[in-house]
Amino acid sequence: MSSTEFERFTANWNYPTNIRQGIGRIAELAVCCKELAMQKPLLVTDPGLVDFPMILDAVRACKNEGLNCKVFSDIVGNPTGENVEQGVKAFRDGDHDGVIAFGGGSALDAAKAIALMVGQDRSLWDFEDVGDNWTRVNTAKMAPVVAVPTTSGTGSEVGRASVITDTKQHLKRIIFHPEMLPAIVILDPELTVGLPPHLTAATGMDAFSHALEAYCATYYHPMAEGIALEAIRLVKNFLPRATLDGQDLEARAQIMVASTMGATAFQRGLGGMHALAHSLGALYNSHHGLLNAVLMPYVLQANRNAIESSIERLARYLELDDANFDGFLDWVLQLREQLNIPHTLEEIGIDDLQIETVSTMAVNDPSAGGNPIIFTAEQYANIFTAALSGEL
Numbered sequence: 001m002s003s004t005e006f007e008r009f010t011a012n013w014n015y016p017t018n019i020r021q022g023i024g025r026i027a028e029l030a031v032c033c034k035e036l037a038m039q040k041p042l043l044v045t046d047p048g049l050v051d052f053p054m055i056l057d058a059v060r061a062c063k064n065e066g067l068n069c070k071v072f073s074d075i076v077g078n079p080t081g082e083n084v085e086q087g088v089k090a091f092r093d094g095d096h097d098g099v100i101a102f103g104g105g106s107a108l109d110a111a112k113a114i115a116l117m118v119g120q121d122r123s124l125w126d127f128e129d130v131g132d133n134w135t136r137v138n139t140a141k142m143a144p145v146v147a148v149p150t151t152s153g154t155g156s157e158v159g160r161a162s163v164i165t166d167t168k169q170h171l172k173r174i175i176f177h178p179e180m181l182p183a184i185v186i187l188d189p190e191l192t193v194g195l196p197p198h199l200t201a202a203t204g205m206d207a208f209s210h211a212l213e214a215y216c217a218t219y220y221h222p223m224a225e226g227i228a229l230e231a232i233r234l235v236k237n238f239l240p241r242a243t244l245d246g247q248d249l250e251a252r253a254q255i256m257v258a259s260t261m262g263a264t265a266f267q268r269g270l271g272g273m274h275a276l277a278h279s280l281g282a283l284y285n286s287h288h289g290l291l292n293a294v295l296m297p298y299v300l301q302a303n304r305n306a307i308e309s310s311i312e313r314l315a316r317y318l319e320l321d322d323a324n325f326d327g328f329l330d331w332v333l334q335l336r337e338q339l340n341i342p343h344t345l346e347e348i349g350i351d352d353l354q355i356e357t358v359s360t361m362a363v364n365d366p367s368a369g370g371n372p373i374i375f376t377a378e379q380y381a382n383i384f385t386a387a388l389s390g391e392l
């Protein structure tokens with residue numbers, strides 16, 4: 001594809017937020033910070049990225065534009081409450097006035113939580129997404145955020161929440177506020193070319209699971225439903241390409257957009273895949289996208305009676321040869337195989353020792369409410385058992 005053809009895929013969007021999509025647009029980072037009146041942004045990123053040229057270049061570019069930019073990277077995968085506290089301290093100590101959330105889902109979630117917490121007197125868990133806790137936030141003191149994803153999966157750049165691990169309770173908690181939605185997002189697919197195939201596949205399957213669970217959710221939200229449909233088509237057409245050839249910039253761009261769309265769509269709700277993936281992620285610290293990818297066919301099968309007709313409609317949109325539930329399930333299984341996703345949870349190091357804890361946690365997970373069938377703990381245990389053994 002030539003550079004002029006790429007221009008066709010460049011656009012400015014304001015739904016759900018201000019999104020600058022296109023190759024090379026990371027060059028606009030300093031301009032974006034200035035638009036939000038930042039002078040001293042704190043760039044929050046993953047420790048694995050901190051020495052990468054993309055971070056060094058971003059910091060240098062900001063400094064060249066007169067922004068006094070510092071880096072905070074003291075966070076783990078599945079970021080913890082302690083990570084957020086340390087980030088808040090770094091923000092206050094450096095007298096920063098905004099946050100650049102730069103990296104994978106963990107960095108973005110940590111950064112958004114830090115930007116929320118820098119102006120609050122309460123503790124982080126007081127803002128857990130329960131009831132109207134979010135109204136406790138002093139919004140005037142929240143720091144503005146520019147989000148720059150470097151993976152295509154979580155879609156945290158367009159989310160109004162962060163998933164943070166409570167290490168004392170071994171729980172993943174959702175911290176929510178409508179204004180946690182980053183004010184500006186830069187989607188530059190070039191930032192994802194270094195992502196190895198197994199992470200491209202796992203994060204891409206997370207994007208797929210967001211769109212699919214949102215599509216199957218029952219909440220009335222046709223706009224989200226339409227976005228979910230198209231996101232799934234982009235996954236079908238471009239995730240194998242992006243995984244096979246990481247340099248394929250068109251595929252990278254389309255999957256990056258699919259990821260943002262998946263997270264936009266899940267305002268409609270998530271479901272059983274995420275209810276189980278959150279629980280297993282907290283207990284086993286496994287990769288979130290990989291968990292969803294492994295769980296997907298088992299949860300689809302368990303939901304079959306409730307989703308059969310909508311999956312048929314989806315299968316027709318995807319132009320599958322067998323445009324019905326079984327044809328869709330077969331395609332999901334083929335896609336997973338093509339992407340080298342294991343078929344069972346056992347293959348990714350999960351055992352049945354905590355089956356009761358897993359199923360109880362899944363029932364109580366906020367994502368469970370979006371599933372088209374409200375599963376009992378016993379039903380979650382059955383899905384978990386099937387996913388361990390591989391019996392569909």
Ligand SMILES: [Zn+2]
Nearest residue numbers: 154206210288
């Ligand atoms: Zn997810």
